[in-house]
Amino acid sequence: DAGVIQSPRHEVTEMGQEVTLRCKPISGHDYLFWYRQTMMRGLELLIYFNNNVPIDDSGMPEDRFSAKMPNASFSTLKIQPSEPRDSAVYFCASSTSWEGSYEQYFGPGTRLTVT
Amino acid sequence: AQKITQTQPGMFVQEKEAVTLDCTYDTSDPSYGLFWYKQPSSGEMIFLIYQGSYDQQNATEGRYSLNFQKARKSANLVISASQLGDSAMYFCAGGTSYGKLTFGQGTILTVHP
Numbered sequence: 248d249a250g251v252i253q254s255p256r257h258e259v260t261e262m263g264q265e266v267t268l269r270c271k272p273i274s275g276h277d278y279l280f281w282y283r284q285t286m287m288r289g290l291e292l293l294i295y296f297n298n299n300v301p302i303d304d305s306g307m308p309e310d311r312f313s314a315k316m317p318n319a320s321f322s323t324l325k326i327q328p329s330e331p332r333d334s335a336v337y338f339c340a341s342s343t344s345w346e347g348s349y350e351q352y353f354g355p356g357t358r359l360t361v362t
Numbered sequence: 363a364q365k366i367t368q369t370q371p372g373m374f375v376q377e378k379e380a381v382t383l384d385c386t387y388d389t390s391d392p393s394y395g396l397f398w399y400k401q402p403s404s405g406e407m408i409f410l411i412y413q414g415s416y417d418q419q420n421a422t423e424g425r426y427s428l429n430f431q432k433a434r435k436s437a438n439l440v441i442s443a444s445q446l447g448d449s450a451m452y453f454c455a456g457g458t459s460y461g462k463l464t465f466g467q468g469t470i471l472t473v474h475p
Contacts (some may be wrong), residue, residue: 336405
């Protein structure tokens, strides 16, 4: 399996611009998670989906952030408008409920820099 | 809600020696899972080992083992025969379902030759 795929790997944008991060989970996984990692706050869960349905978005910082999962193999995290404080590494992870344990498999992350 | 605490910001170990990374958890749920992840300097998050709260034996995966002490609410990671490639950030995480995982702040492990 190719693992969780994220694109782009690096994104540099100017404040006020729209940013879209993309994720393809592992085939057959029914859970998808979006995390943000910063030095100050560590690893934070932003939102997660089960069978393409958002289950918990309480970690989404504010209305500038939105996430969608139109099908089982694709999800997006959008920031509009972006701000310098959004600079972070954004991880997508997926897991399956079909196994006894429920470890999450992470993508390589997208390093976002907002200037 | 679950809380994960890693009290060691940094640890040092000599190559080929064993090292223990501490993790304590706090949850009121009777069923939960505990995980360890490795994050090398390249940035990816690598799953290492899982322990379920009902598992009778401590989990082991190659050189990794989990010292699970329910009464103390601790789930320490033991790395045997440390290698230079083990130098990384290590995160303990806990969850009570297939959904949310709560991560600790991490421990930076440095392996000296």
